[in-house]
Amino acid sequence: MHFETGLHQAAQAIGAGFARELDGWPDVPVVHAMAYALEGGKRLRGYLVIEGARLHDVDPDRALRAAMAIEAVHAYSLVHDDLPCMDDDDLRRGRPTVHRKWDEATAVLAGDALQTLGFELVSDPACHPDADVRADLTLTLARASGARGMVLGQALDMAAERADAPLDLAAITRLQADKTGALIRWAAEAGARLACADPAPLGTYAQALGLAFQIADDILDVEGDVDAMGKAVGKDADRGKATFVSLLGLDAARGRADALVTEACDALAVYGARAEPLRQAARFVISRRN
Amino acid sequence: MHFETGLHQAAQAIGAGFARELDGWPDVPVVHAMAYALEGGKRLRGYLVIEGARLHDVDPDRALRAAMAIEAVHAYSLVHDDLPCMDDDDLRRGRPTVHRKWDEATAVLAGDALQTLGFELVSDPACHPDADVRADLTLTLARASGARGMVLGQALDMAAERADAPLDLAAITRLQADKTGALIRWAAEAGARLACADPAPLGTYAQALGLAFQIADDILDVEGDVDAMGKAVGKDADRGKATFVSLLGLDAARGRADALVTEACDALAVYGARAEPLRQAARFVISRRN
Numbered sequence: 351m352h353f354e355t356g357l358h359q360a361a362q363a364i365g366a367g368f369a370r371e372l373d374g375w376p377d378v379p380v381v382h383a384m385a386y387a388l389e390g391g392k393r394l395r396g397y398l399v400i401e402g403a404r405l406h407d408v409d410p411d412r413a414l415r416a417a418m419a420i421e422a423v424h425a426y427s428l429v430h431d432d433l434p435c436m437d438d439d440d441l442r443r444g445r446p447t448v449h450r451k452w453d454e455a456t457a458v459l460a461g462d463a464l465q466t467l468g469f470e471l472v473s474d475p476a477c478h479p480d481a482d483v484r485a486d487l488t489l490t491l492a493r494a495s496g497a498r499g500m501v502l503g504q505a506l507d508m509a510a511e512r513a514d515a516p517l518d519l520a521a522i523t524r525l526q527a528d529k530t531g532a533l534i535r536w537a538a539e540a541g542a543r544l545a546c547a548d549p550a551p552l553g554t555y556a557q558a559l560g561l562a563f564q565i566a567d568d569i570l571d572v573e574g575d576v577d578a579m580g581k582a583v584g585k586d587a588d589r590g591k592a593t594f595v596s597l598l599g600l601d602a603a604r605g606r607a608d609a610l611v612t613e614a615c616d617a618l619a620v621y622g623a624r625a626e627p628l629r630q631a632a633r634f635v636i637s638r639r640n
Numbered sequence: 641m642h643f644e645t646g647l648h649q650a651a652q653a654i655g656a657g658f659a660r661e662l663d664g665w666p667d668v669p670v671v672h673a674m675a676y677a678l679e680g681g682k683r684l685r686g687y688l689v690i691e692g693a694r695l696h697d698v699d700p701d702r703a704l705r706a707a708m709a710i711e712a713v714h715a716y717s718l719v720h721d722d723l724p725c726m727d728d729d730d731l732r733r734g735r736p737t738v739h740r741k742w743d744e745a746t747a748v749l750a751g752d753a754l755q756t757l758g759f760e761l762v763s764d765p766a767c768h769p770d771a772d773v774r775a776d777l778t779l780t781l782a783r784a785s786g787a788r789g790m791v792l793g794q795a796l797d798m799a800a801e802r803a804d805a806p807l808d809l810a811a812i813t814r815l816q817a818d819k820t821g822a823l824i825r826w827a828a829e830a831g832a833r834l835a836c837a838d839p840a841p842l843g844t845y846a847q848a849l850g851l852a853f854q855i856a857d858d859i860l861d862v863e864g865d866v867d868a869m870g871k872a873v874g875k876d877a878d879r880g881k882a883t884f885v886s887l888l889g890l891d892a893a894r895g896r897a898d899a900l901v902t903e904a905c906d907a908l909a910v911y912g913a914r915a916e917p918l919r920q921a922a923r924f925v926i927s928r929r930n
Binding site: 375376378379380381384426430433435436453454455456458459460461462463465466467469470473474475480481482484485486488489491492493495496497498501502504505506508509 | 665666668669670671674716720723725726743744745746748749750751752753755756757759760763764765770771772774775776778779781782783785786787788791792794795796798799
């Protein structure tokens, strides 16, 4: 199956999964805000879970729970990242951010509960009958998203915005490995973990993919337009913030992203032709318009 | 061992446990803020884990991990609850709140990472060698703290403050069962879960204890002083908010708390004299000065 078909199907399955999951939850604004924050998005992280699981012949229903978990954690990070005290964004995925549509308190609580939902999904027996696998997914998800992973990256990013001197290439590479790379890696490795197989090849793939993804984001922040992105663009340059584009220049940034995609594809050699959709995914990441 | 000695020892062990746990973490403000938020407090939830585990002859090191987990989740909820967009408190445990000592963004991220730490602690093999137990603790912790548990209670509490009519007794009892009761119940039941024993008696104890705790909080909000409480008092009455005291009157609220303590103690009959410290804990909850 071609990557774009797979991504579309994954997005449909994940959206339907969340609708089923939240059915019957309390009819209160914080739950409505959670459902809203879980709508839309590319679902690239969830797709990586599902496709990695397919490579290991994992039951798709189990893969779906893990895919929903990483999308819930990703959604929590966006809701909190958009808050006035963080990035202060009004627009996300082409719609008002949660704190604009409801209020800040609801956004804080909805983000909190989305993180909790992520851990609930991977620790539920519906995710995998073997508790060792569930506990492994939970522990690795916690390590990837906490203050030695994603939250550390967000904190370093904030500190960099307030610092006098912009970051250098090594520092920004490290920052992005935490901020976006850790969750992308968890997503790519989850399929192997669900099959109790070696996650190393998918991990190497994801490390290169995650960095390529961030470089592509920086390029889009310069070249993209608001309509295609569904969020504000040009913010990094306006803030004088160091990005891969500001440090490398546009051409060298593109060249680095291309090289990372090749590196990501090479890491999948062990899977042969079956991994073609994941190779297409890597190419998509640097050619996307949003 | 008398309850107050046990509580003191639990607090020492939990504090030392967090110092060990965070040793070597990144030297950044968000991690400093996490450590700060984890300091102090009564550690009642952590004590309930440790004492419930002792009743079931669970290895104290394992109980300590689960005790730290519930204290991390409790600390996260306080850091976010204190934010300007939530309760807007400047003082917590007699010291500046995290967003006052650092800033709002650091408080949001530190709270986020404290929640993650809670799930990391219960899913780590150091908590229990049997993954079924770890996955069970994780799943029940997620259910107790998410949008069908603690976060739901926080959201309902916020909605009540903005509503025209104050809540009635049934609604406030339900709200508090979610807001504070769910985590207290998880704490009390964790010892039984660590021993793969029936958590029902400790659960019944905790339900009565949690409600008594909240009624005592409402009484302290009327009668307490800032120095003993380490936080602002009289805020509920100032806001015209319904509390157990405003709904029942001071005497009837005291009577209800007394009855709940008796109910909590009776639920421990199956444990005989060994549960005396937990009975003392229930009495402490309604006699405390902070």
